[in-house]
Each structure stands twice: as structure tokens, then as C-alpha cells.
Amino acid sequence: MLKRERQAYIIQQINVHNKVLSASLSSDINVSEDTIRRDLQELSDTGKLIKVHGGALSHSFDKIKYNSVKDTGRVYAQQQKKLIASKAISLFKDGMFILTGGGTTIIEMARMLPAGLSATFISGSIPAIVEYMHHPAIEVIVIGDKLSKNSKITLGADALTRIKNLKPDFCILGINAIDLEHGITDSDWDVVQLKQTMIASSQKVVCLTISEKINTLQPIHVCGIDKIDILITELAPDHPTMLPYVAAGVKVL
Amino acid sequence: MLKRERQAYIIQQINVHNKVLSASLSSDINVSEDTIRRDLQELSDTGKLIKVHGGALSHSFDKIKYNSVKDTGRVYAQQQKKLIASKAISLFKDGMFILTGGGTTIIEMARMLPAGLSATFISGSIPAIVEYMHHPAIEVIVIGDKLSKNSKITLGADALTRIKNLKPDFCILGINAIDLEHGITDSDWDVVQLKQTMIASSQKVVCLTISEKINTLQPIHVCGIDKIDILITELAPDHPTMLPYVAAGVKVL
DNA sequence: GAAAATGTTGCAGGTATTTGCATAAGATGT
DNA sequence: ACATCTTATGCAAATACCTGCAACATTTTC
Numbered sequence: 135m136l137k138r139e140r141q142a143y144i145i146q147q148i149n150v151h152n153k154v155l156s157a158s159l160s161s162d163i164n165v166s167e168d169t170i171r172r173d174l175q176e177l178s179d180t181g182k183l184i185k186v187h188g189g190a191l192s193h194s195f196d197k198i199k200y201n202s203v204k205d206t207g208r209v210y211a212q213q214q215k216k217l218i219a220s221k222a223i224s225l226f227k228d229g230m231f232i233l234t235g236g237g238t239t240i241i242e243m244a245r246m247l248p249a250g251l252s253a254t255f256i257s258g259s260i261p262a263i264v265e266y267m268h269h270p271a272i273e274v275i276v277i278g279d280k281l282s283k284n285s286k287i288t289l290g291a292d293a294l295t296r297i298k299n300l301k302p303d304f305c306i307l308g309i310n311a312i313d314l315e316h317g318i319t320d321s322d323w324d325v326v327q328l329k330q331t332m333i334a335s336s337q338k339v340v341c342l343t344i345s346e347k348i349n350t351l352q353p354i355h356v357c358g359i360d361k362i363d364i365l366i367t368e369l370a371p372d373h374p375t376m377l378p379y380v381a382a383g384v385k386v387l
Numbered sequence: 388m389l390k391r392e393r394q395a396y397i398i399q400q401i402n403v404h405n406k407v408l409s410a411s412l413s414s415d416i417n418v419s420e421d422t423i424r425r426d427l428q429e430l431s432d433t434g435k436l437i438k439v440h441g442g443a444l445s446h447s448f449d450k451i452k453y454n455s456v457k458d459t460g461r462v463y464a465q466q467q468k469k470l471i472a473s474k475a476i477s478l479f480k481d482g483m484f485i486l487t488g489g490g491t492t493i494i495e496m497a498r499m500l501p502a503g504l505s506a507t508f509i510s511g512s513i514p515a516i517v518e519y520m521h522h523p524a525i526e527v528i529v530i531g532d533k534l535s536k537n538s539k540i541t542l543g544a545d546a547l548t549r550i551k552n553l554k555p556d557f558c559i560l561g562i563n564a565i566d567l568e569h570g571i572t573d574s575d576w577d578v579v580q581l582k583q584t585m586i587a588s589s590q591k592v593v594c595l596t597i598s599e600k601i602n603t604l605q606p607i608h609v610c611g612i613d614k615i616d617i618l619i620t621e622l623a624p625d626h627p628t629m630l631p632y633v634a635a636g637v638k639v640l
Numbered sequence: 641g642a643a644a645a646t647g648t649t650g651c652a653g654g655t656a657t658t659t660g661c662a663t664a665a666g667a668t669g670t
Numbered sequence: 671a672c673a674t675c676t677t678a679t680g681c682a683a684a685t686a687c688c689t690g691c692a693a694c695a696t697t698t699t700c
Contacts, residue, residue: 279531
């Protein structure tokens with residue numbers, strides 16, 4: 135393993151776990167702890183991480199320490215999103231075609247994709263595309279159209295037409311509101327059009343959301359519960375909040 | 388085995404495995420490691436891969452380099468690019484449709500666009516799109532297709548079709564090689580296709596390049612000098628290097 | 641077609657990097 | 671304070687790198 139590869143691996147671990155231990159890295163990669171220490175030193179010198187006794191921390195983790203209580207709520211949501219992302223990733227196999235939307239949960243997922251996965255990701259979300267682009271083995275198809283500044287995704291008739299011509303294995307949607315009676319709902323007309331088209335094209339529909347959006351309602355209807363194949367939240371499938379959805383025939387991870 | 392073949396083989400290996408080792412390449416191809424090293428050096432100079440101690444890594448794998456390297460050698464080129472960018476920006480007026488490619492000069496330009504400008508920018512270059520996206524008043528149209536990891540632009544038949552349906556006021560191209568006799572030349576087949584299509588669609592063709600690329604040649608022909616409306620470098624129009632181009636009917640800024 | 645210029649390759653040598661180990665110093669937790 | 675774990679430093683072996691050079695192949699020039 136080349137030095138640069140090793141350092142890339144360390145960075146990836148930092149991005150996923152927010153911390154690394156010198157000892158575990160050493161046994162993971164099979165090099166001496168001295169080498170790991172020297173890597174951490176270099177990466178720390180160039181500002182990629184923060185070296186501490188016994189290992190290293192990510193910059194974002196460092197911020198947590200110094201920021202006030204106000205932000206800890208956001209950090210908690212961050213951890214939830216990482217858990218959701220890891221569940222979603224377990225669905226992916228080499229060679230799959232996966233259509234994804236935008237949203238912070240999706241981007242978290244994109245960031246955590248294992249380096250070995252060689253699948254094709256299709257998206258119109260610029261932040262997601264940037265993450266996919268940095269991945270060593272993933273093919274990326276960009277859905278073009280007019281770029282919406284707030285949502286940072288391409289929206290329009292052209293994007294819809296393009297998506298209609300696809301038959302991806304999965305469609306991964308970050309959702310803003312879901313309840314048993316109305317299904318998925320949202321607040322932006324164009325985004326709803328896009329999501330409906332994505333759902334109609336895909337073989338399986340996977341929805342990601344943090345649990346606080348469960349049983350909430352937005353003004354515009356996207357689709358009913360019956361269209362959802364898999365629902366992923368940070369909660370376990372046997373959590374009381376999730377049981378009604380399981381009963382309604384949704385597979386909950 | 389010819390040098391070109393050998394280098395093509397190395398690129399192929401990089402594309403498949405994301406990394407190569409000097410030692411294994413040497414025994415694969417049966418040439419000395421010195422030769423391999425020289426090949427890797429050349430390929431690294433032309434940006435095809437990233438050379439590291441012991442071998443090389445694919446560009447997409449790198450990712451570390453991005454946040455850190457404050458290459459002091461490159462600072463000069465950076466200044467030149469800023470100057471080029473500012474000249475290009477002087478061409479833009481509110482309401483224009485501007486088609487742009489990728490490349491570091493273009494991105495520098497995107498970063499410098501004045502906050503007041505409200506034009507529409509069309510591009511398939513992800514780094515450029517990210518810059519346009521952050522601008523308060525600019526509309527962005529994304530050209531979708533398969534994303535090329537090396538060049539970070541979308542390439543393919545779909546992108547070409549899309550561009551053919553446009554008639555932008557300007558097409559802004561970053562170019563890699565230009566000389567009086569052969570015009571614009573480049574090294575990647577797909578990129579050449581794209582550039583040709585962009586040139587054919589646009590009302591005016593603007594080329595940006597640092598002066599060191601003037602009077603250089605690459606293997607594939609893009610278009611003749613006569614297709615270029617405006618050529619922008621960091622040199623003044625009356626600089627000796629530029630005079631032959633002015634004489635050939637190109638407007639030099 | 642011969643001569644000259646240029647390009648390519650392998651090798652010798654000296655230099656630089658990388659890595660693991662040993663030892664001593666420092667940090668941590670009970 | 672003590673035992674334990676982590677770190678810094680110097681050192682040595684292995685490996686990789688760079689430079690110049692000679693041999694050979696290819697192209698250009700006359």
C-alpha cells in the first residue's frame with residue numbers, strides 16, 4: 135500500500151467516524167504505529183485533521199467541542215444521518231444503477247460510500263455529484279437542466295424526460311414529511327414533480343428521513359405509502375413509531 | 388513496445404485499478420523501472436495521473452491534494468489566470484447566455500464574476516457549476532451526461548445534442564494548445580468532440596489560455612484559428628508573441 | 641543516401657524517502 | 671505515585687529517485 139493511499143484511507147475513516155485510533159489504524163493497514171503517527175503528523179500539519187494523544191479527530195468534531203450547546207442538537211442530527219446513511223449503503227451492490235435526489239441525508243450517504251463499491255449513481259443534485267465525483271470507483275451520470283439555487287438540484291421538463299428514460303435499481307429519496315394517511319408530502323411544486331418522476335421510473339423506492347419528520351405533513355402530495363418499498367430512519371424497525379409503517383407493508387430498516 | 392503504447396497501458400491500468408506500482412509495471416512490460424518512472428513523470432506533467440513515491444494514483448483517488456497544496460510555484464500562474472479572468476469578465480453584459488467549459492482558468496473566472504452581473508451560464512463542468520451556484524444573481528443551466536472523473540465535466544452524445552440546441556452569445560473555452568498553423572488542438576478525444584460542438588453552436592468563440600500554451604501542439608485537432616473570435620492571455624495585445632495572431636484576424640485582449 | 645540532430649532506453653552512481661525498531665521522555669488513569 | 675500506554679528522536683536497512691552518460695533507434699537536413 136502506497137503512502138498516499140494510506141493517508142487517503144485515514145482521511146476517509148476520519149470523515150466517516152470523526153475519529154481514529156493509532157492502534158486500530160496500525161492493525162487495519164498492517165504497518166507500525168510509528169508510520170501511522172508520522173502520517174497523522176503530516177495530515178495534521180496540512181490541516182486535514184487534528185492530532186490528539188492516541189489518534190486523531192476530524193475538524194468538524196473539534197468544532198463541536200468549542201461551539202455552544204445550541205449546536206449540539208445539530209450534531210446529534212448529524213449522527214442520526216450517519217446511521218441512516220450506513221443503513222442505506224448496506225443495500226448497494228456492485229454494478230447497480232442508483233438514482234438519488236438531494237438533501238443533507240443523501241450527501242452524508244454519498245460521503246460514506248465504501249471505496250470498493252463500483253456502482254453507477256445518477257443525480258441532479260450538485261452537492262451529491264461532487265461527493266460521487268471524489269469516489270474512486272463510482273460512475274456518475276449527471277441529470278442536466280436549470281439549476282435551482284435553493285435546493286441545488288436541477289429542475290425542469292428536461293430533467294423529467296431524462297429520468298423517464300431510466301430504469302434504475304433503486305431510487306433514493308430524502309423526504310421532508312411522511313404520514314400514514316397521506317404518504318409522502320412536500321412543499322415545492324417542482325421538487326414534487328421530480329420526486330414523482332423518480333419514483334415512477336425506479337424498480338425500488340427507498341426513502342431516507344430522520345424520525346422527527348415521521349408523521350408530519352406538507353402541502354403538496356408526492357405519493358402514497360404503497361409506493362414506498364423501503365423506509366430508513368435512525369430508529370430500529372421495532373420502535374413504536376415505526377410499527378404502523380411496518381403494518382402498512384413498508385419494509386423498515 | 389512503443390512508448391505511446393506503454394503509456395496508454397499505464398493509463399488503462401490507472402483507470403481500472405486507480406493505482407499502479409512502478410515495480411509491477413516494470414515487470415509487466417519488461418522495461419526498466421527508470422523508464423516507467425519517466426513515463427509516470429510525463430503523464431503526471433500532463434495531468435493524466437498523480438505520481439507518488441513508489442508508483443502513481445488516479446486523479447479521482449487523490450482528493451487529498453485539493454484542500455492543502457498551496458503550491459508556491461503555481462502562485463504565479465494563479466496571478467496570470469486572474470488577469471485573464473478579469474479580461475474575460477469585461478465581455479459580459481446582463482442578460483447574456485454564456486456557454487463555458489471546464490479547466491482551471493474558467494473556474495478562476497467563475498469565482499471572480501461581479502456580484503451584480505445577472506446572466507445565464509451554461510456548463511457541464513462540475514467545479515464551474517459549483518462556483519456559478521454560489522453567485523447571487525446568475526442563472527445556471529447544467530449540461531447533463533456521464534461525468535468524466537479526470538476532467539470533471541460531463542461528456543457524451545447527450546451533452547452534445549443538448550448543446551446543439553443552444554445559441555449562446557458566447558462560448559468560453561479554456562484551451563490546452565494553440566498555434567497559428569493548426570489552430571486549437573487537444574489530447575482527449577471526447578473533450579475535442581465537446582469543444583467542437585460548443586464552438587459550432589456559439590455566436591462568438593472566446594478562448595482563454597496562459598501564454599505558455601501559445602504555439603504548442605497536441606495530437607487532436609479541434610478547430611482552425613479562423614473560428615476564434617477573441618483570444619485572451621495574460622499578455623498585452625501588442626506583445627510580440629501575440630502579434631501574429633492579431634495579423635491572422637483574431638481579436639486579442 | 642550520408643550526416644547530423646533528436647528521441648529513447650538502460651545503467652551506474654549518489655541522494656532522498658520511507659519504514660520499523662530501540663530508547664528515552666511524556667501523558668494518562670487509577 | 672505507580673503502571674501502562676503513547677510519543678519523539680535517532681538510527682539503520684531497504685527502497686525509490688534523480689542525474690549524467692553511453693548505446694541505439696528514429697527523424698530531419700542537406
